Amino acid sequence: MSQDLKEAALEYHAQPRPGKLSVEITKPTQTSRDLSLAYSPGVAEPVREIAKDPENAYKYTGKGNLVAVISDGTAILGLGNLGPLASKPVMEGKGVLFKRFAGIDVFDIEVNSESPQAFIETVERIADTFGGINLEDIKAPECFEIERALIEKCSVPIFHDDQHGTAIVTAAGMLNALELQGKKIEEAKVVCLGAGAAAIACMKLLVSCGVRSENIFMLDRKGVIHAGRDDLNQYKAMFANDTDRRTLDDAIEGADVFLGLSGPDLFSVEQLNKMAPNPIIFACSNPDPEIKPELALAARSDLIMATGRSDYPNQVNNVLGFPFIFRGALDVRATAINEEMKVAAVHAIRELAKEPVPAEICEAYGVDKFEFGKQYIIPKPMDVRLLDVVPAAVARAAVDSGVARKGYPEHYPLKSMDDIR
Numbered sequence: 041m042s043q044d045l046k047e048a049a050l051e052y053h054a055q056p057r058p059g060k061l062s063v064e065i066t067k068p069t070q071t072s073r074d075l076s077l078a079y080s081p082g083v084a085e086p087v088r089e090i091a092k093d094p095e096n097a098y099k100y101t102g103k104g105n106l107v108a109v110i111s112d113g114t115a116i117l118g119l120g121n122l123g124p125l126a127s128k129p130v131m132e133g134k135g136v137l138f139k140r141f142a143g144i145d146v147f148d149i150e151v152n153s154e155s156p157q158a159f160i161e162t163v164e165r166i167a168d169t170f171g172g173i174n175l176e177d178i179k180a181p182e183c184f185e186i187e188r189a190l191i192e193k194c195s196v197p198i199f200h201d202d203q204h205g206t207a208i209v210t211a212a213g214m215l216n217a218l219e220l221q222g223k224k225i226e227e228a229k230v231v232c233l234g235a236g237a238a239a240i241a242c243m244k245l246l247v248s249c250g251v252r253s254e255n256i257f258m259l260d261r262k263g264v265i266h267a268g269r270d271d272l273n274q275y276k277a278m279f280a281n282d283t284d285r286r287t288l289d290d291a292i293e294g295a296d297v298f299l300g301l302s303g304p305d306l307f308s309v310e311q312l313n314k315m316a317p318n319p320i321i322f323a324c325s326n327p328d329p330e331i332k333p334e335l336a337l338a339a340r341s342d343l344i345m346a347t348g349r350s351d352y353p354n355q356v357n358n359v360l361g362f363p364f365i366f367r368g369a370l371d372v373r374a375t376a377i378n379e380e381m382k383v384a385a386v387h388a389i390r391e392l393a394k395e396p397v398p399a400e401i402c403e404a405y406g407v408d409k410f411e412f413g414k415q416y417i418i419p420k421p422m423d424v425r426l427l428d429v430v431p432a433a434v435a436r437a438a439v440d441s442g443v444a445r446k447g448y449p450e451h452y453p454l455k456s457m458d459d460i461r
């Protein structure tokens with residue numbers, strides 16, 4: 041990051057008041073009568089109603105449009121385990137994106153927990169306050185058990201964004217990139233650098249989309265995950281390949297796809313040059329990708345290049361997923377975000393990239409046009425049509441798969457933020 045951008049980012053967070061989120065009042069509180077409705081004595085009435093039937097919390101409080109973004113700060117972006125308080129700017133940032141793109145209110149909660157069990161207990165105790173829980177930046181392998189336990193214990197949707205949000209958006213972009221590069225998914229050789237929360241979930245979803253497990257080489261800090269290793273946790277072991285390749289240099293030879301979900305500058309031009317013709321590079325580590333797009337594009341002209349960042353073409357980032365997925369899930373009061381809902385989101389995002397892009401979206405990015413192709417494989421976060429297609433697809437899948445507690449919303453599809461109820 042340039043010095044200018046670093047300073048601007050600090051100034052942005054500090055001024056004119058610290059942070060990026062605040063709480064707003066939704067009812068008039070001007071008169072003594074307003075106060076007697078909002079607080080004592082009037083507030084006792086909704087209290088009694090909720091005590092009689094917890095479902096009334098959706099009627100009389102903000103629960104139904106409120107998501108908790110919760111982290112323990114153990115895997116903040118690609119910056120590592122910097123602790124819960126340091127994760128707060130990211131969690132506030134997720135709150136901004138939930139609100140800005142899908143009208144969802146967020147409390148960001150940073151938990152100082154001494155163990156996964158303590159974290160699980162903390163979240164379980166507060167879960168009923170929210171319409172849904174977005175787990176964020178929790179490292180693997182702990183994140184898998186945390187999510188599993190919370191799904192079992194809580195009645196609202198639990199969604200670890202770094203796993204599923206990332207996997208949904210990556211799969212949408214990857215299906216389009218493979219199509220554009222003329223590659224068949226069942227033949228594609230995929231190298232995944234990273235074997236954590238995002239990487240494991242991305243590979244699982246890509247396998248369910250058609251990538252063959254034997255064509256995947258996953259790597260962690262110790263190199264290729266292969267059947268001869270005895271240091272693998274159960275999640276990495278699912279991707280242990282029977283191979284004699286051991287390093288990234290070995291694995292990348294002839295690969296069609298490089299997916300980076302690891303850390304900055306870990307993929308070299310020499311390694312890129314070993315890939316098959318028309319390769320696909322998703323260098324998704326934030327904020328610094330595994331390879332800088334300038335270097336990759338200077339080395340080869342036949343590639344498709346994506347990063348997790350807003351300042352390059354092809355932003356493969358879970359921001360395209362979580363606001364819209366939760367919108368759909370909340371609006372049908374889903375009890376879970378299941379595989380059917382995730383797959384529906386993949387296809388909604390993927391197909392939107394092939395539609396003509398309205399002028400106002402191009403204007404927001406300062407370009408004349410976006411057209412489905414190597415520089416535009418996936419929609420832009422500012423594309424308001426995401427609010428139209430993704431919640432509708434997710435809500436429909438929730439209803440059809442039996443996890444919705446309300447019918448498909450009559451006010452769908454959402455054409456603008458004003459349509460949100």
Ligand SMILES: NC(=O)C1=CN([C@@H]2O[C@H](COP(=O)(O)OP(=O)(O)OC[C@H]3O[C@@H](n4cnc5c(N)ncnc54)[C@H](OP(=O)(O)O)[C@@H]3O)[C@@H](O)[C@H]2O)C=CC1
Pocket residue numbers: 114115116117118119177178179180201202203206233234235236237238239259260261262300301302303306324325326327347348356357358359
């Ligand atoms: N663009 C997007 O939307 C998203 C991007 N990401 C990015 O993905 C990365 C990982 O995040 P997440 O999965 O949540 O974190 P985790 O901590 O769960 O996983 C990190 C993984 O990266 C591996 N890794 C780290 N350094 C190296 C290295 N030098 N060589 C090989 N592997 C390495 C770790 O290996 P080991 O297992 O050996 O420790 C681990 O498997 C981050 O950079 C994050 O910003 C994450 C979510 C969304």
Ligand SMILES: CC(=O)C(=O)O
Pocket residue numbers: 116117118177201202325326348357358359
């Ligand atoms: C984008 C995101 O969630 C991450 O990099 O962790």
Ligand SMILES: [Mg+2]
Pocket residue numbers: 117176177201202
């Ligand atoms: Mg994250």
